[in-house]
Amino acid sequence: MENQKTNTQMTTVLLVDDHPMVQDGLTACLSYYNDIKIIGSTQDGKSALTQANILKPDVILMDISMPDMNGIDATEIITEQLASTKILIFSMHDSLEFVNSAMQAGASGYILKDTGSAEVYLAIKAVASGKTHFSPSIASALLENPLKDGKEKLTTREQVVLAYIAQGLSSKVVAKKLDISFRTVEAHRRNIKAKLQIENLAELIRYAVNHGLIDS
């Protein structure tokens, strides 16, 4: 680990973390690796969206707890918009609920902040090449409690789309409102129906009203 890896492909990284000290510390550590380049850093979810679209990094190192928009919601939106960018969650939170939500949102990996920089390097490289990567402790926790929420719970994005649909907006309008493609909205629609096991619009609306998602 003290030697550089022979993987010479440069991986560009965007750092998203609301704590500048952590960013500085991480940057310092990662500077020892030649095949990782930190091309930007930002401190909240909303600006992460804009920076990601501008810089188009290979990997985004995403914190979860941030003001304005948390990392998991940002992950969901970025994976909608940028197919080639991989997101590696980098957080102090070690409970599986966070891991579940992050993976559901489309993250490719989850590492804890108190792991060493070598671990971070490995994770970035793994995720950049399309693999999933977890911190060891998380990996063993996942073995005991495998991810299952993906089939049952709606993601934040899906819930937002459901709210719009239940209000009567068409997919086209929703796409415009959320600044995503029509196809993406339709995909969300399918997923929503599958997860809730509801086929028609009337039942969807009733479901939404019953749960206080919209008013009647």
Next chain:
Amino acid sequence: MILPIRLFYIAVIQVILTSIVIYFFVSSEYLTLSQHNLKTLETFLINQKKQELKNYTSLASAAIKHLHPEAEPNAKSKQLAIRNLINELLYNGDDGYFFVYDDKGVNIAHPKEPQRVGESWWELESDRGNKIIQRLVNNAKSGGDYLHYQWSKPSNKKVSNKMSYSIYLKDWQWMLGTGIYLDDVNQQLASIQEKIDQHINNTKEIILIISLSSIFIIFLFGWIINLSHKKKADKKINELGQKIINLQEDQHRHISRELHDGIVQILVSIQYSIEATAIYLTQSKQEKPKPLIEADKNLRIAIQEVRRISHNLHPRVLDELGLSAAIAGLAKDFSNQTKINISLTKPKLSKLLPDDINISLYRVVQESLINIEKHAQATHVTIDLSVENKWLTLTITDNGIGFNDNNKNRAGAPIESFGIGLRNLKERIEYHCGQLKICTSSKGTSISAIIPSHVFAYYFKNNAQ
């Protein structure tokens, strides 16, 4: 508007005083007025009667003059004729008649007391010593006048007050008079007086009723205002209690975040610095000094401790991922600690609830699990969170021994008897327009909190990206 109780006492005293003053004032005014009226009426009546008597006597005198133009006072036949005439001149039932006496007091005619005819009544005296007939004759001689005296009333043979008018028939040298019995007048006046008295009494009664009603209404008013104040005060106390709780939770959340987002991050960055130092040393082929290794180890412990404290103050997952994720965390920790199996059902939607409802429901689960761990001796726990028919329901069920109390069956007992933790939670849930209920028996316990959806209906929509 705060009305002190003293104001009501003042109002009541004022009503009483006013009533008393009005009472006496009205009574005395009424009395004065009625007496005055009575007097006037009496005078009027008397004057009327006087005029009547005068008229009657002049009529009678005219009749006598007409029938017997030549005066022959001593002629017995004339006396008889005139007596007969007088006997016919009756009016007013039994009590109206004329009498004739000569100027020596000898009665010439008396329709009601014929025994007086021919006798002299000159010395006839009243109880007070008035010579009645003399006075009558003198009145007549002086041109006609009135006399008040006592005389027997024909209709009831009782002696009563009489007022008579007498004139002098000069040709005959006779006194001709007639009178009325005043008790009739007095009776009339008395009945009027009675009516007046009744009026005064009615007025007094009305004043009494009005003042009592006023006092009653004042008290009723005061009582109602008091009640509404009490209700407002109770509501305010309740709100204050909730404010304090909310403040406390906010404080905990704030400190939790400061620890997690502030201190822990700094510690982590120190960790990175230490790691960077280690890499530097390694790259310059130096050994990592012991203090550095120690520092790294201790730093990890410090980070762990601070995170533990932070989590105990306020669970971050509640704010970031919502209630069901937070409950899942609680369930996992509980299972790991007590080895009791927990099954959890969650709704498919999340982040529907605002922060204060979130934390209240989280505390319900926390408290229930603590109780189960301490007392229930359960082997299985079910936590169910769902939204149905516009109600959110959170139920924690265990198969333990129930809230065991040898003295009473807890199944229907109010929450207050289950301990202060649950009691406080009940108030918190009620503050969100919801309810907290407990069903317990020796087969197990079920704690459920329900919240109506109108309380959180807009939250997700208003807070989504």
